[in-house]
Amino acid sequence: MTLSKKGTKNANKEADQFIQLQTKGLLQEGSKKLEGMVTKMNFIELSEATNKFSTNNALGLGKIGVMYKGMLPNGSLLAVKRLHGCQSFEKQFICELLALGTMRHNNIVPLLGFCRDRKEKLLVYQYISNGNLYDWLHVREGNDKILEWPLRIKIAMGIARGLAWLHHKCDFQVVHLNLSSNCILLDNNSEPKISNFGGAKISTFEGAMFMDSNETDSSNSSFVDHGVWELGFIKKDVYDFGALLLELITGNELIQIDNYPNSLCESLVDWLTHLLTSSCDISSVIDKSLIGQGFDGEVFQILRIACTCLKPSPAQRPTMLELYNTISILGERYGITNDSEILRQSEIATASTSNEIVEVEITSTN
Incomplete structure (x- = not known):
């Protein structure tokens, strides 16, 4: 797992298609903005980052999943939400992607990526250090x-x-x-x-x-x-x-x-x-x-x-x-x-200007 600016440009075609399919054209303009902001991530590497979703890395239990602290090989910290295996949480998964995938604002938690691998659904955020x-x-x-x-x-x-x-x-x-x-x-x-x-x-x-x-x-x-x-x-x-x-x-x-x-x-x-x-x-x-x-x-x-x-x-x-x-x-x-x-539109922090946004390139799951 490496950090790279090109990762958020090259690894998002599947994410973009996935979002467009789910929204049936409603958010076509917004899905274009996902490119360069949110990355499709690899389950195995996210598992390694969280020490195989160890309970020692658990940050909290929510209604739809468990949040884990993760660390990339270079020391960058992530917060990884692993959704429960219930199909009824599909809608929440998509809503979170749609709501956060195209937004960057200083008072909105940054969504860095997602993972969809068989029954696994994960959302990856910037790690926020001071808790809730x-x-x-x-x-x-x-x-x-x-x-x-x-x-x-x-x-x-x-x-x-x-x-x-x-x-x-x-x-x-x-x-x-x-x-x-x-x-x-x-x-x-x-x-x-x-x-x-x-x-x-x-x-x-x-x-x-x-x-x-x-x-x-x-x-x-x-x-x-x-x-x-x-x-x-x-x-x-x-x-x-x-x-x-x-x-x-x-x-x-x-x-x-x-x-x-x-x-x-x-x-x-x-x-x-x-x-x-x-x-x-x-x-x-x-x-x-x-x-x-x-x-x-x-x-x-x-x-x-x-x-x-x-x-x-x-x-x-x-x-x-x-x-x-x-x-x-x-x-x-x-x-x-x-x-x-x-x-004003200039208030929005973007992945290219915010020093808090981590850009991640992760290899394909296939």
């Missing part, structure tokens, strides 16, 4: 991981920035639909990377939507009404982002927040409104590591932002671009600048 946000927020006993408030603001900004790009500027409109702290990875600079796109939906700006990866006839795509896309899908991401903001502040999962003693409130919005308008002590609900640090005013501001995301009516929720700009006002206090060029 969930493990940072839900510290086990004896673990000294602490996220300072400025870092939480930076993380919230990065997630909002990535989602705003997916919703408003990516070549195709992409909605994640399963956003959680488990799928937010942090690099060594605590920059968040959104991952786990197996449940994502992808649409062109004209409304053609990829629907079913298991069929290659005309039912493989359909047209989605703009209102359905906006209110049913995009605003679902906004709601999930609001829940993530609450988790960043309280250090508790959504289910734990729902079980707070204040049972008179019928919804999260009711609870938040009560919290923001009553004289109750905020220290009873925020993460203990934030108590007494002088950030109460900013915590209240983020709570208000979360409240707008969690409104029962999707039409009343803001866009991710609006949320990014709002949170950026707080970020500027800590030297985290608002990228006012968020919707």
Whole structure:
């Protein structure tokens, strides 16, 4: 297994054909962009990179597979997701390829390649060194991981920035639909990377939507009404982002927040409104590591932002671009600048310009 720039140009014909077949022409333009960005990889060599998928190399168990840490002979690190052998995960496999195969953005985890060998399906990503946000927020006993408030603001900004790009500027409109702290990875600079796109939906700006990866006839795509896309899908991401903001502040999962003693409130919005308008002590609900640090005013501001995301009516929720700009006002206090060029194409990091993208040439499996 060797690293080479020409590998991502010469080894992708099969990957390109595979993607075009699955999408039945819906993403023909996008599949062209796969060339040079995502590589068809060799199962044997990926097995060797992960020490034959040793449990010692396992990074975590997900719903559709196990993530392993891998190392190339030159020392470069990879994260390899080995999907469970169930045929029902075919759609997630294709969705992840479609969603990540043509995208490069600083807040989206880079997909480097894939492997499809008999019953084996693997997705290969850049290794992100600092684990996921969930493990940072839900510290086990004896673990000294602490996220300072400025870092939480930076993380919230990065997630909002990535989602705003997916919703408003990516070549195709992409909605994640399963956003959680488990799928937010942090690099060594605590920059968040959104991952786990197996449940994502992808649409062109004209409304053609990829629907079913298991069929290659005309039912493989359909047209989605703009209102359905906006209110049913995009605003679902906004709601999930609001829940993530609450988790960043309280250090508790959504289910734990729902079980707070204040049972008179019928919804999260009711609870938040009560919290923001009553004289109750905020220290009873925020993460203990934030108590007494002088950030109460900013915590209240983020709570208000979360409240707008969690409104029962999707039409009343803001866009991710609006949320990014709002949170950026707080970020500027800590030297985290608002990228006012968020919707410019030049913002996209490409495999040729990003020093974090690993280009891999791997020999054919045949």
